[in-house]
Amino acid sequence: MTTHDCQVLVIGSGPGGATTAALLAEAGHDVLLVEEGADLSVDSAPNYSLAEMDQKYRNGGLNTTFGKTPITYIEGRCVGGASEINAALYHRPHEETLDRWARDFQIDDFGLDRLRPRFEEIERELHVGRRADGLAPSSRKLIAGADKLGWRHGQIQRFWRYDGQGPRGRRQSMSETMVPRARSAGARLLADTRVVRLITRGSRSVAAHALHKGRDRVRIRFDHVVVAAGAVQTPLLLLRSRIHHNIGNDLRLHPMIRIAAQFPDRANDPAFGVPVQQVEEFKPGLTLGCSHSSLPHIALWMGRDVPDRRQIMAEWERIGVFYVAVQGEGHGKVRSLALLDQPLIQYQLSDQDMRRMGQGLEHLGELLFAAGAQRLFSPVQGRKPLTRPDELPILRDLPHGSRIAVSSIHLFSSAPMGEDHSRCAVDSYGRLRGYDNIRVHDASILPTSPGVNPQGTIMAIVRRNTAQMLAAGL
Numbered sequence: 488m489t490t491h492d493c494q495v496l497v498i499g500s501g502p503g504g505a506t507t508a509a510l511l512a513e514a515g516h517d518v519l520l521v522e523e524g525a526d527l528s529v530d531s532a533p534n535y536s537l538a539e540m541d542q543k544y545r546n547g548g549l550n551t552t553f554g555k556t557p558i559t560y561i562e563g564r565c566v567g568g569a570s571e572i573n574a575a576l577y578h579r580p581h582e583e584t585l586d587r588w589a590r591d592f593q594i595d596d597f598g599l600d601r602l603r604p605r606f607e608e609i610e611r612e613l614h615v616g617r618r619a620d621g622l623a624p625s626s627r628k629l630i631a632g633a634d635k636l637g638w639r640h641g642q643i644q645r646f647w648r649y650d651g652q653g654p655r656g657r658r659q660s661m662s663e664t665m666v667p668r669a670r671s672a673g674a675r676l677l678a679d680t681r682v683v684r685l686i687t688r689g690s691r692s693v694a695a696h697a698l699h700k701g702r703d704r705v706r707i708r709f710d711h712v713v714v715a716a717g718a719v720q721t722p723l724l725l726l727r728s729r730i731h732h733n734i735g736n737d738l739r740l741h742p743m744i745r746i747a748a749q750f751p752d753r754a755n756d757p758a759f760g761v762p763v764q765q766v767e768e769f770k771p772g773l774t775l776g777c778s779h780s781s782l783p784h785i786a787l788w789m790g791r792d793v794p795d796r797r798q799i800m801a802e803w804e805r806i807g808v809f810y811v812a813v814q815g816e817g818h819g820k821v822r823s824l825a826l827l828d829q830p831l832i833q834y835q836l837s838d839q840d841m842r843r844m845g846q847g848l849e850h851l852g853e854l855l856f857a858a859g860a861q862r863l864f865s866p867v868q869g870r871k872p873l874t875r876p877d878e879l880p881i882l883r884d885l886p887h888g889s890r891i892a893v894s895s896i897h898l899f900s901s902a903p904m905g906e907d908h909s910r911c912a913v914d915s916y917g918r919l920r921g922y923d924n925i926r927v928h929d930a931s932i933l934p935t936s937p938g939v940n941p942q943g944t945i946m947a948i949v950r951r952n953t954a955q956m957l958a959a960g961l
């Protein structure tokens with residue numbers, strides 16, 4: 488068994504953990520950053536490729552929830568967490584969302600005004616800006632349709648650096664930004680190492696047990712521990728460590744559903760990577776946007792029962808994939824099962840979620856026909872493709888069950904923050920209730936779904952909480 492000692496152990500190197508590690512190390516603290524996944528460069532595999540899924544996705548991307556309608560979800564598993572595989576879209580959250588969180592969860596000293604300096608730091612340090620290399624064809628379709636209908640739309644900013652970084656620029660993921668910052672300030676990084684349990688004595692955690700490359704036992708001793716393993720793995724680790732109070736009881740997510748649409752002309756060029764246009768008209772409840780549309784993605788979202796599928800696929804450059812993302816009011820639970828490595832996630836979409844997804848699909852269909860689409864491939868298995876706008880109302884009628892492919896890449900709220908003891912796992916600054924030296928600094932502490940791409944919000948809250956941690960002498 489190998490033993491490591493440190494002042495602060497940070498578990499997980501995604502946006503929450505990497506930010507925490509960098510700020511603590513820069514303030515002179517002795518930090519050990521432990522990450523289950525491998526330490527790879529941001530361009531070790533093409534974005535959205537099978538190689539990337541093998542290298543950087545947990546379980547190759549094959550995870551599902553249990554409930555009336557199963558939801559497939561993706562987690563990053565590498566140094567940098569999901570910031571290495573995501574679309575890098577950046578938002579500040581809506582002010583009303585933050586106000587509602589402060590009110591409903593009794594969060595002290597919270598709101599857009601308080602967080603504004605944190606957002607400004609992130610925007611400056613991670614080069615948040617608009618892409619400089621033109622618009623993907625599917626983005627142009629989205630704009631054409633939205634303009635015809637008079638709906639507001641916009642290009643979403645990204646964590647992406649263009650200056651001197653070539654025409655396509657460079658993703659500003661954690662492995663490019665906060666992890667190197669942490670290391671150059673003296674933090675140590677232990678990759679390929681999964682923390683399996685925290686050992687607690689009374690109100691303190693004294694050590695962590697981990698496995699390096701799944702076999703070699705590692706023991707880590709520390710004064711303070713920050714858990715930042717993401718909205719699914721953080722509750723799993725805490726539950727395994729026999730820490731239960733309000734942990735994993737109210738997982739939230741943004742459900743997404745997609746439509747593939749065929750146009751008479753080019754609608755797709757995977758060389759552009761992720762299209763960055765979204766319809767603003769129905770936010771934060773509903774977001775309409777374009778997905779990455781490589782051939783395998785089209786095949787996935789077009790469904791298997793389209794009669795002339797092969798011929799359609801041969802014309803894949805005329806097909807784009809578009810999505811509806813819903814703020815999400817369903818509820819889920821993360822549970823740890825004895826002897827199993829994987830969590831059990833039960834999630835029920837609410838009736839409101841089903842209605843919103845249906846409405847969103849109808850709006851999206853309207854937009855795509857307005858943009859000149861000839862055929863929309865129904866997201867409900869067994870239904871015929873739609874060829875006319877008067878067929879759109881059927882999209883509203885979404886059946887529960889596995890005939891619809893609902894997915895999610897945004898999960899949160901499995902250890903919510905605030906002073907409401909009846910449902911919050913951590914206090915207003917991320918300190919775990921009942922413990923003196925355990926904090927949670929990741930997507931788990933967002934009280935509910937933010938309704939916008941969440942990485943910016945997670946990082947801003949984590950920066951605020953780390954500042955409080957430093958001010959309090961850890």
Ligand SMILES: Cc1cc2nc3c(=O)[nH]c(=O)nc-3n(C[C@H](O)[C@H](O)[C@H](O)COP(=O)(O)OP(=O)(O)OC[C@H]3O[C@@H](n4cnc5c(N)ncnc54)[C@H](O)[C@@H]3O)c2cc1C
Pocket residue numbers: 498499500501502503504521522523524561562563564565566567568569570572573574575576577578680681682683715716717718720721724896897898928929930931939940941942943945
């Ligand atoms: C495909 C995809 C696209 C997305 N697109 C966007 C987008 O465009 N914009 C946006 O804002 N958000 C996007 N997101 C969401 C965003 O990436 C996440 O919300 C964010 O990364 C969450 O940060 P986190 O720190 O909570 O956890 P994560 O990023 O999940 O990082 C947690 C890390 O902890 C590690 N870990 C877990 N358990 C352990 C353990 N026991 N021991 C050691 N290490 C452990 C994991 O391997 C992982 O690297 C996307 C997500 C995905 C998956």
